[in-house]
Amino acid sequence: MRAVHFGAGNIGRGFIGLILSRAGYEVCFVDVNEELVSQLRERGSYKVVLADGTGHAEQVTGVTAINGADLELVAQHVAEADLVTTAVGVNILKHIAAGIAEGIARRVKQSKSSLHIIACENAIGGSSRLKEHVYGLLDEATRQQADRIVAFPDAAVDRIVPIQHHQDPLEVTVEPFYEWVVDRSAVLEGYHKIEGVHYVDRLEPYIERKLFTVNTGHCCAAYAGYLRGYDTIQQAMADQSIAGEVRLVLEETGAVLVRRYGFDKQEHEQYIGKILERFRNPHLTDETVRVARSPIRKLSPEDRLVRPALQAVELGLEPIQLVKAMASALHFDYQDDPEALELQETIQTQGIKQAITRYTGIEAGQPLFALILDNYHHLNKGAH
Ligand SMILES: NC(=O)c1ccc[n+]([C@@H]2O[C@H](COP(=O)([O-])OP(=O)(O)OC[C@H]3O[C@@H](n4cnc5c(N)ncnc54)[C@H](O)[C@@H]3O)[C@@H](O)[C@H]2O)c1
Numbered sequence: 001m002r003a004v005h006f007g008a009g010n011i012g013r014g015f016i017g018l019i020l021s022r023a024g025y026e027v028c029f030v031d032v033n034e035e036l037v038s039q040l041r042e043r044g045s046y047k048v049v050l051a052d053g054t055g056h057a058e059q060v061t062g063v064t065a066i067n068g069a070d071l072e073l074v075a076q077h078v079a080e081a082d083l084v085t086t087a088v089g090v091n092i093l094k095h096i097a098a099g100i101a102e103g104i105a106r107r108v109k110q111s112k113s114s115l116h117i118i119a120c121e122n123a124i125g126g127s128s129r130l131k132e133h134v135y136g137l138l139d140e141a142t143r144q145q146a147d148r149i150v151a152f153p154d155a156a157v158d159r160i161v162p163i164q165h166h167q168d169p170l171e172v173t174v175e176p177f178y179e180w181v182v183d184r185s186a187v188l189e190g191y192h193k194i195e196g197v198h199y200v201d202r203l204e205p206y207i208e209r210k211l212f213t214v215n216t217g218h219c220c221a222a223y224a225g226y227l228r229g230y231d232t233i234q235q236a237m238a239d240q241s242i243a244g245e246v247r248l249v250l251e252e253t254g255a256v257l258v259r260r261y262g263f264d265k266q267e268h269e270q271y272i273g274k275i276l277e278r279f280r281n282p283h284l285t286d287e288t289v290r291v292a293r294s295p296i297r298k299l300s301p302e303d304r305l306v307r308p309a310l311q312a313v314e315l316g317l318e319p320i321q322l323v324k325a326m327a328s329a330l331h332f333d334y335q336d337d338p339e340a341l342e343l344q345e346t347i348q349t350q351g352i353k354q355a356i357t358r359y360t361g362i363e364a365g366q367p368l369f370a371l372i373l374d375n376y377h378h379l380n381k382g383a384h
């Protein structure tokens with residue numbers, strides 16, 4: 001079985017490639033980083049090390065790679081694949097759509113066997129978003145043929161994989177925990193279940209629980225940690241005041257998740273506890289600026305801060321800590337992050353009020369607006 005995976009980065013190599021290779025797929029990575037591509041092609045394997053203190057390592061074999069800029073080659077691989085997966089970043093999905101669209105156009109002419117395309121990004125409806133980009137590039141006749149044999153099941157993926165600093169550019173250190181959940185209701189006949197993947201009939205509770213617990217807590221630690229000068233999440237979590245804020249933010253999102261989806265309160269408490277332990281993993285060095293990256297994406301209406309905060313308001317709850325985290329995100333000014341630069345430029349030229357509405361979608365007059373503004377100004381006094 002052949003899989004084409006877009007994005008040979010941290011999660012691509014450290015999680016998706018590993019699981020697919022274990023499940024018996026030949027994995028062809030597609031990336032635009034030529035060093036990664038040529039190394040993967042030459043060596044055909046790489047090492048994944050578990051950050052659990054044992055040094056346990058696994059060699060991932062049966063892999064190769066092609067450059068994403070070669071659209072002809074990408075289309076050919078997609079046309080012949082059994083499975084396509086992605087881990088490029090949700091904002092990059094539009095840039096990989098052309099190769100996938102051309103691959104589908106060829107596939108529907110040459111085969112009736114099904115093709116499943118699963119985006120493994122931190123976003124609600126990642127595969128559905130990819131489908132919109134891809135279908136936007138297909139003509140109506142091809143779209144109709146594709147409807148019969150191509151499916152885009154949404155997914156949630158969870159494994160902390162920091163930025164890597166090994167001598168070997170392919171080696172990747174990962175936390176032991178992992179979870180990959182796929183929407184079973186969207187798969188077509190002929191789909192081969194992937195060992196190690198958990199299938200559910202309704203993905204929404206799973207993706208929201210993951211995004212609004214792991215990722216909300218993570219970015220809360222990262223933005224607070226950055227403002228207080230910590231380089232890593234592990235250092236930030238060792239600061240009791242930050243750890244306390246992270247717990248509080250997870251209590252806020254937890255209350256929403258339990259009310260919306262009926263998760264068992266005690267089980268959810270345990271889920272939170274496990275996640276806090278994962279953030280503290282002493283065998284990982286996870287930079288605050290990685291976890292804080294792309295603040296505009298993280299402040300957007302459907303993401304880990306604003307969406308649970310608005311859901312809390314709807315339920316009559318007060319998302320005080322979520323608002324604090326939004327305010328900290330608005331202060332994120334890391335020079336090597338293009339979104340942080342754009343955010344700060346907007347705040348400087350148009351003012352914080354405009355910036356809040358532009359990036360969070362929350363208008364002046366909505367209940368949370370004044371709170372975000374107050375918290376932003378309050379942090380201004382203490383920051384840096
Ligand atoms: N690292 C984690 O802990 C983790 C965990 C779960 C989910 N995710 C999600 O996975 C995605 C990737 O995250 P990551 O941490 O692996 O990032 P990363 O930067 O390590 O990897 C992204 C890879 O995509 C490649 N890429 C960029 N543009 C491309 C294009 N046009 N075509 C093909 N490849 C392209 C980059 O060169 C890079 O190798 C993100 O959506 C992230 O939210 C990350």
Ligand SMILES: O=P(O)(O)OC[C@@H](O)[C@@H](O)[C@H](O)[C@H](O)CO
Pocket residue numbers: 122157158159160161214215218219290291292293294
């Ligand atoms: O990848 P992002 O930028 O959406 O979020 C940063 C981290 O929170 C994230 O990569 C986590 O490590 C991961 O989602 C854990 O499963």
